[in-house]
Amino acid sequence: MNVLIVEDEKGLALEIDEFLSHEGFTIEHAHTKNVASEKIFVNNYDFILLDLTLPDGDGFDLLQMLKGLKDRDDAIIILTARGAVDDKVHGLEQGADDYLAKPFSLNELLARMHAITRRKHKLESNDITVKEFRINIQNRTVHYNLERINLTKKEFEIFNYLVLNKNRVISRTNLTEHVWGDVLEINSDSNFVDVHVKNLRKKLSQFEPIEWFETVRSIGYRVNI
Amino acid sequence: MNVLIVEDEKGLALEIDEFLSHEGFTIEHAHTKNVASEKIFVNNYDFILLDLTLPDGDGFDLLQMLKGLKDRDDAIIILTARGAVDDKVHGLEQGADDYLAKPFSLNELLARMHAITRRKHKLESNDITVKEFRINIQNRTVHYNLERINLTKKEFEIFNYLVLNKNRVISRTNLTEHVWGDVLEINSDSNFVDVHVKNLRKKLSQFEPIEWFETVRSIGYRVNI
């Protein structure tokens, strides 16, 4: 999953980056409101971590702008130094998904992010299952019944994203955006998505046939039920 | 559906091309105002993506020219550098259907295009239904009740176009233009439309008789209600 960190304090931004990268997220940064708004226009994000006090203006504007866009469902988590209850209420009213007051623990942030994922996809726990396969989004593990399947980072991200969006066709562009990050930087006449999908399928199909993991020719992939 | 990209920045034009092609659109390019106006005279488009600043003149002229033509309903989306509020107002006054400031998200563009399609055809959602058949223009899927029907790209485009223009006779030329693109490049004494229509009909009629999918002799096809 991809994350945009909108934060001008570079030390904090880097700290979050390091931590979340380690947890398997793809990170992008914006140190100002302007850079952030350009990035938001150009990409879709799974999460936007938004500091409210930015050098070139108030973060609330970004929030409002984002809420004005159609067909987006980036989750927004507000980060701010202000302990002000007003900001919190105001932020959540404007449509933010959660709120963290600085200083906060990185594990707390991660826990909130997982909670949002569960809410967004209407999951009851950290486990998602497809047939006998079980994905745990918190531990980033996949099991077949009791047996652990070792997936690489990219394989896990692809599987996770397709399963979270089950029964929908996910185009290669969409998959690329969420697993690899910034679409514009990517050489698209490459077949790296196909290769990872192939390797993933190989690992999964050791356990049982995976006819539910379809290719939708000329569009992308779809995981059914 | 076919799209004309009127944009002199070739990198951007190619990027849009690649993205929209993957989403099933047929793309043509015009890098100058002159080429664009020639193409517009010769073909009808579902969408024209119009950059206002072109090397050989102002895009507004094209907009006015197009609005002067009778019996056209190409949807026009203006693309221009951010902040030019005047351009936006002026453009929409002149009859553009929407406006996107650069840089914009390709997904945002796609969402706007779907919105315009819905508006143009007075649809309330992304679903269009004919009897028990349901087309979803966003996911590019067709269902019969709950069962999914697998159509190829061309089959889907034909069905979609005929259904969007239901109760009207659609000529082979018209269908060719919108599904395949540039009419002049196409060998017209071929029967490829017939072949695809036949295959499409075969797939649909597995579910129920499709007497509403008529052939209008020596003119074309029509889908009734």
Added chain:
DNA sequence: GTTACAACTTAAATTAATCGTAAAATTGCC
């Protein structure tokens, strides 16, 4: 009924998209 043309059908040929493999490049870790 005959003729002329349009549409339909089928199968083969062509083209395009995806899959599979392996080697090259990169990354992460000790």
Added chain:
DNA sequence: GGCAATTTTACGATTAATTTAAGTTGTAAC
């Protein structure tokens, strides 16, 4: 720095979609 694992590139093989081609059927005018 060097080794192992992962990611990416490159390319031939495979499979599916599209187009061509040729024959057949249907329709309307004479």
